[in-house]
Amino acid sequence: MKIAVVGTGYVGLVTGTCFAETGNQVTCVDIDAQKVARLQNGEIPIYEPGLDVLFDRNIAEDRLKFTTNLSEGIDGAEVIFLALPTPPGEDGSADLKYILGVADDLGYILKQYAVIVDKSTVPVGTAEKVREAIARNATVDFDVVSNPEFLREGVAVEDFMKPDRVVVGTTSESAKKVMEKLYAPLVRQGNPVIFMDERSAEMTKYAANSFLAMKITFMNEIANLCEKVGANVDDIRKGIGTDTRIGKRFLFAGIGYGGSCFPKDVQALAKTSEDYGYDFRTLKSVMAVNDDQKKKLLPILREYFGGELRGKTIAVWGLAFKPYTDDIREAPALENIRVLLDEGAKVTAYDPEAMENVKRVLPEVTYCHTAYAALDDADALMIFTEWPQFRTPDFVKMGKLLKDKVVFDGRNLYELDQMRDHGFTYYSIGREALNVNELA
Incomplete structure (x- = not known):
């Protein structure tokens, strides 16, 4: 054809x-x-x-x-x-x-x-x-x-x-x-x-993406509650993901969704609902929670440094909204980096594919040729994208490069025991905060 x-x-x-x-x-x-x-x-x-x-x-x-x-x-x-x-x-x-x-x-x-x-x-x-x-x-x-x-x-x-x-x-x-x-x-x-029919097909696309966004957001709210009650979101994910009515996918807690589809489509479906006089309350909650979730690590970071980020160097791993793409649309990393820069921090960053795209919008950032180069003399590491190469790093090398062995992980890449064994202070989503200084 x-x-x-x-x-x-x-x-x-x-x-x-x-x-x-x-x-x-x-x-x-x-x-x-x-x-x-x-x-x-x-x-x-x-x-x-x-x-x-x-x-x-x-x-x-x-x-x-x-x-x-x-x-x-x-x-x-x-x-x-x-x-x-x-x-x-x-x-x-x-x-x-x-x-x-x-x-x-x-x-x-x-x-x-x-x-x-x-x-x-x-x-x-x-x-x-x-x-x-x-x-x-x-x-x-x-x-x-x-x-x-x-x-x-x-x-x-x-x-x-x-x-x-x-x-x-x-x-x-x-x-x-x-x-x-x-x-x-x-x-x-x-x-x-x-x-x-045409209208049903158009609605199907919005319904699919909005449902997946809702599933992600629900799990993030469960994670937020886990932190308050002392539960572990990873265990809960396994416990509910094996229920065939729920399924295993889109249950990983983190710092929210981004990209070119979910944010735009949820917003558009909510607007369509409004135009037709229907109050789609679930979608409003999804959008509000996701906006807050993207910056969830920032208050923890500020508290760790005594409320002052000015003069600190923060290393960032991951700029794309998800791995295996260079798409930075609605990427949580960018929103966090802008706040860090506004508050006087210096940012060193690495992403396998997205750095050229980010350079055009955030030229103030120092872009590094390797993930380890971004850590050199940095005060902390923040992780925003779950690229596979970040999952099994050389923790000893990381510890030597960082001024302070502290990681703020927005994608829950590492096990708590793993970080404890390597002597890291480690903050993730929906799990116990591991502060080696408090444990000493």
Whole structure:
């Protein structure tokens, strides 16, 4: 099939590359000429494990192309994906100007029947707005479909090529046949393609992300309570995670969720609820708790240093909102670093992938070439991202580099006995605070 993907952000680039991998002819369109030039030269502007292999192969085999020209990009396409940004407005609603702008342009340039697919995360009713925008100027038939993505950054290629399910919102039999044909190679093992109406598909995406955000937030509140009653959140996670009704995933306590999806989608669903006169109290609580959770370690850090951070050097491990990505959108690390800098601390930081992105927004930070270099003569270490290489460090080396053997761990990477044996003062989430000075 011939496919066009409008937008070469995270979702668009993964979508286009993976569909090319299944034998389709894919043209990706973007208005950013510099980005398109990089893509045409074989450069991937995002970090996503495994994407580079598929990207290089499909460019070499002439199945994946890039252009800034929308008319050229959609010429002859049977399916046109809209993978455009929907940033939150000041009121929390998703901004549809990019999607509707392209939809308006499509009305003028469509030359044959095509299925227009909303791949972006969009509010309920967007498919109707896209349909109206195209129809104002279209002279050929077309269908608009909602096909939300469920990709996890860090494993997006695997998620796309082996999806748990594919959700398609359409009431058109013609569009249904096209989408069945398109996704057939990806669901050969029997995972379902679930067809529903457009509004239900749009709501499904928000419901999924909001539920996962709620699950994370609930566990963080349990962790906060554990600290007060003397329980251990890790044991509780194991105790409830083996209940098949609950499941093991998204139960790890920490300093809150971030990224490009959960914060935006929870906010957008709450705004949709408000627009329709429904008070979605659970989502309001999720957002409030997560905002507080992101900075949970700061009061503990201040107390440890007697209320004064000025002049202290704080080492930071992890800048991306999660491991296996360079995405720093809504990353807890950035919010904490800004507070540290505002209070007069110096910050030395290391992240395997995200440092270049953070440099553009926080040039005051000292960025280090290794995790250990960030520790050199630092007063404390704060951990914000659970990269695997942080899980089994050389604790003896850490202790020698740090001025004070104290770690503030926002991702619960280490066992309490492990830190006690190495003589560290150790603060984590939902577990006993280990202060070796008090134990001595």
